[in-house]
Amino acid sequence: MRLEVVYAPRAVKPSSLVVVGFLVAGCEARFESLSAGSPPVAIADAGVSDSGMPDAGLSDAGQDDGGANESVEFSQGTWEGRSGYRASGSVSLWRAPDDSGFVQFGDDFEATSVPGPFVVVSTRDSLSGGVQSNLGDQLLGPLQSIAGSQTYQIPTGAASLRYAWVYCQPFTVEVARAALIEVP
Amino acid sequence: MRSATLLLIATVVPCSVNAQAWTRDAGSAYVQFSHLYLRASSFYGPDGNTFGLLRGDYVQHVVGFYGEVGLVDRWLMMTLEGELFRRNILKNQGATAGFGDLRAGLWTGLVEKPFRLSAGVLVGLPTGDPTPTAGQGATPEEQAVARSLPTGDGEVDVHLRVAVGHSFGGGKWPLQHYVLGELGYAIRNDGLTDQIIYRTEFGTRVDRAGWDRLLLILRLSGTQLLGDPSLAGQTFSGLGEFAVLSPGAELAVRVWDRMHLSAGAAGALVAKNLPASPQFKFGISWEY
Numbered sequence: 001m002r003l004e005v006v007y008a009p010r011a012v013k014p015s016s017l018v019v020v021g022f023l024v025a026g027c028e029a030r031f032e033s034l035s036a037g038s039p040p041v042a043i044a045d046a047g048v049s050d051s052g053m054p055d056a057g058l059s060d061a062g063q064d065d066g067g068a069n070e071s072v073e074f075s076q077g078t079w080e081g082r083s084g085y086r087a088s089g090s091v092s093l094w095r096a097p098d099d100s101g102f103v104q105f106g107d108d109f110e111a112t113s114v115p116g117p118f119v120v121v122s123t124r125d126s127l128s129g130g131v132q133s134n135l136g137d138q139l140l141g142p143l144q145s146i147a148g149s150q151t152y153q154i155p156t157g158a159a160s161l162r163y164a165w166v167y168c169q170p171f172t173v174e175v176a177r178a179a180l181i182e183v184p
Numbered sequence: 185m186r187s188a189t190l191l192l193i194a195t196v197v198p199c200s201v202n203a204q205a206w207t208r209d210a211g212s213a214y215v216q217f218s219h220l221y222l223r224a225s226s227f228y229g230p231d232g233n234t235f236g237l238l239r240g241d242y243v244q245h246v247v248g249f250y251g252e253v254g255l256v257d258r259w260l261m262m263t264l265e266g267e268l269f270r271r272n273i274l275k276n277q278g279a280t281a282g283f284g285d286l287r288a289g290l291w292t293g294l295v296e297k298p299f300r301l302s303a304g305v306l307v308g309l310p311t312g313d314p315t316p317t318a319g320q321g322a323t324p325e326e327q328a329v330a331r332s333l334p335t336g337d338g339e340v341d342v343h344l345r346v347a348v349g350h351s352f353g354g355g356k357w358p359l360q361h362y363v364l365g366e367l368g369y370a371i372r373n374d375g376l377t378d379q380i381i382y383r384t385e386f387g388t389r390v391d392r393a394g395w396d397r398l399l400l401i402l403r404l405s406g407t408q409l410l411g412d413p414s415l416a417g418q419t420f421s422g423l424g425e426f427a428v429l430s431p432g433a434e435l436a437v438r439v440w441d442r443m444h445l446s447a448g449a450a451g452a453l454v455a456k457n458l459p460a461s462p463q464f465k466f467g468i469s470w471e472y
Contacts, residue, residue, distance in 0.1 A: 029282030029313035031330040033322075034275065043324065084231025112230070115332030115419055130238040142324045169325065170274055170332040171227065171420055172238040 044138040044155050071096045077164060077178030079109060087111035087176030091164050093121075093154075101158030102151050103140065110147040116170040117143035119152050121161045125179075130172050136160070139169075205300040205349030205364055207261040207293035208254030216469035217268075220246040224459030227420050228452070234460045240275025242459055244421065246284065248467075258293040263306070265289075270312065272333035272421055278326060280333040284312040285423075289343070299350040306343040312336015314423070337423040339374040343381070354391050362387045377411035377425055401434040401448070409456070419457070426457040434465070442471045 074095035079087040089109030095101040103121060111117075120127065123136035131137045140152040143166055154161070166176040208214070223243045226236045247269040254261050267284025289306035312335040318326040345368035353360040368381040383405040389396055406429040419425075434448030446469070451462040 027283035027311055027313060027335075029270075029280040029316040029330075029333075029335040031316055031318045031322075031326070031333075032279045032281070033318070033326055033329075034273070034278050035326070083235060084229040084233065115334075116328030118328065142328060168332070170239075170277055170329045171242075173227075173229065173235055 043141050044153075071101055073183050074101065074158065075161075075180035075182045077180045079111065079166075079176050079178045081112065082174040082177050085112040085114065085175045087166065091178045091180070093158060093161060093164070093180050095158040099156055099158050101154045103154060103164055105148070105150045107149045109149070111143075111166050111176045113146045114168045114171075114173070114175050116168050117146070117175060118167050118169045119143055120165040120167045121154060122163050122165065123160050125163055125177075127165060127167060127174055131167065131169070204252070204261070204263065204289075204291045204304055204345070205302050205347035205366070207258055207291050207302050208252060209257045210254045213251065213253040213472040214469065215251040215472075216249070216467050218248040218250070218465055218467035220244070220248055220463055220465045222459055222461045222463040224461035226460040228455040228458050228460050230425075230456055232454055232456055237274075239277055242420070243273040243275065244459070245269075245271040245273075252291075258296065261291040261293075263287075263289040263291065263304075266309075267312065267335070270335045272335070274329055274333065278318070278329035278333070280313075280316045280330060280335060282313055282316075282335045285309060285336040286311050287343070291347075299348060301346070301348050304343075304345045304347070306345065308337075308339070308341040308343070310336050310338050310340060312338075312423075314338025332419065334419055334421060334423055337376070339372060339376055341373060341376075342371045344369045344371070345381070358391055360389045360391050377409045379427075380408045380410065382406050382408075397438040399436045401436065403432045403434070403450075405430050405432065405450075420459065422458055424457070426455070428455040428458055429453045430455075444469045444471075 071094040073092050075093045077091045079089045079091060081087040087110070090106035091109065092104045092106070093101060094104060103119065119140040120131055121138050121140060127137065131139050136157075138154065138157070138161075140154065144150040162180055164178045164180060165174060167173070168175055221244065223241055224237070225241050226234045227242070229235055246267050248266070249268050250263070250265040252261055252263045264286065266286030269281070270284040271279060271281040273279040286309040287306050288309065289304050291302050291304035293300065293302045295301035314334045314336050315338070316330045316333060316335065318330040322330070345366060347364065347366040349362060349364040351360065351362040364383070364385040364387075366383040370379040370381055372378050383403060385401060385403040387399055387401045389399045407427055409425060409427045430450050430452050432448060432450030434446055436444050436446035438444050446465075446467045448465045449462050450465070452458060452460070
């Protein structure tokens with residue numbers, strides 16, 4: 001069966017095609033918060049600044065600052081990847097007499113870059129169900145860097161913490177975990 | 185047979201968005217606008233396992249555009265495609281919206297008989313926003329949500345592609361068909377892993393008046409990473425590092441002269457760093 005050509009091409013200038021390549025590269029996206037009515041997961045209030053960075057002074061980690069907050073290294077751990085992600089390096093937990101403290105990532109720390117990473121410490125070995133403070137989870141703040149040394153304040157309960165996490169908060173995914181073993 | 189092929193192409197091409205195996209004559213053009221939608225309660229991680237979203241579903245709306253115009257009969261065709269609007273939503277957390285990425289290409293028809301063979305070079309343009317922000321005064325959580333919902337991948341990439349196609353059927357056979365195969369290599373930047381991209385497609389139309397308005401398309405497409413995805417930057421919105429083997433189907437209907445409407449869906453047999461949900465597509469197209 002011979003079929004006739006239905007469409008005869010018309011003269012069309014290429015410029016008549018909608019060309020949007022002239023748009024300025026990198027058009028900024030607009031953000032809209034949808035968290036109204038949903039209880040936010042509180043970041044542990046331990047001297048974290050508005051930018052999410054721990055307060056200054058942590059560079060003196062472990063040193064005597066006059067006796068008020070002398071911290072000692074309480075436990076150590078090694079990062080391992082979770083959920084198919086990669087992580088490596090060391091982490092240590094320092095505890096003050098008042099059971100506050102801080103978590104110190106080693107210079108050798110590195111992890112897969114994911115969206116919205118946060119640092120979490122907990123008594124649990126899994127963050128199933130998400131970060132839940134009533135189960136001993138403490139959300140310490142946004143991950144400062146996917147590699148290298150960094151420090152996060154712990155407001156309370158440092159001695160009971162057994163695990164540190166890198167956690168993708170928006171998508172609720174465990175990225176990295178370190179089991180904290182008490183230093184003899 | 186050439187006329188039958190052209191007729192089938194005229195019916196088929198508007199519905200098969202990337203039918204570059206068939207290049208166009210100078211002055212001939214095709215344009216399609218589409219709406220893509222998905223809603224996922226879980227995601228494929230970098231190891232292919234799925235994990236659930238505990239704080240609410242992920243919803244994605246994209247208004248897509250595809251256009252092609254012949255510049256030189258058979259030898260040169262230009263394409264432009266992209267996301268005119270992209271809205272990513274994490275329920276109960278936040279959403280981003282904006283212009284997405286574009287991709288411009290040039291195709292040349294190498295072989296016309298006994299089958300179609302063409303080759304193309306496409307350049308991805310980072311017109312979307314790879315690092316959205318929640319603005320000044322936003323909480324760290326809101327900033328994290330914004331950063332996790334990009335509208336672009338932020339990199340200029342180059343795709344090298346070859347496509348082959350053939351149409352057949354009709355005569356004593358009541359159906360007309362086409363088959364299409366495409367293979368591509370994506371050269372990526374900014375630490376992202378190069379990809380192998382492939383697609384195979386089979387279209388069928390009833391060769392009878394009235395029924396010939398309908399075209400059924402079955403396709404299998406995939407993207408494979410050439411490196412380890414767990415090392416590089418990850419997102420879950422289909423931008424950046426991902427891999428997929430996706431079957432899909434589409435039904436198109438010619439509603440008026442050169443205008444077509446189409447509806448389709450695609451899923452994933454295996455995937456990495458993608459929403460675990462079928463994606464639905466609705467399109468309208470014109471041919472000039």
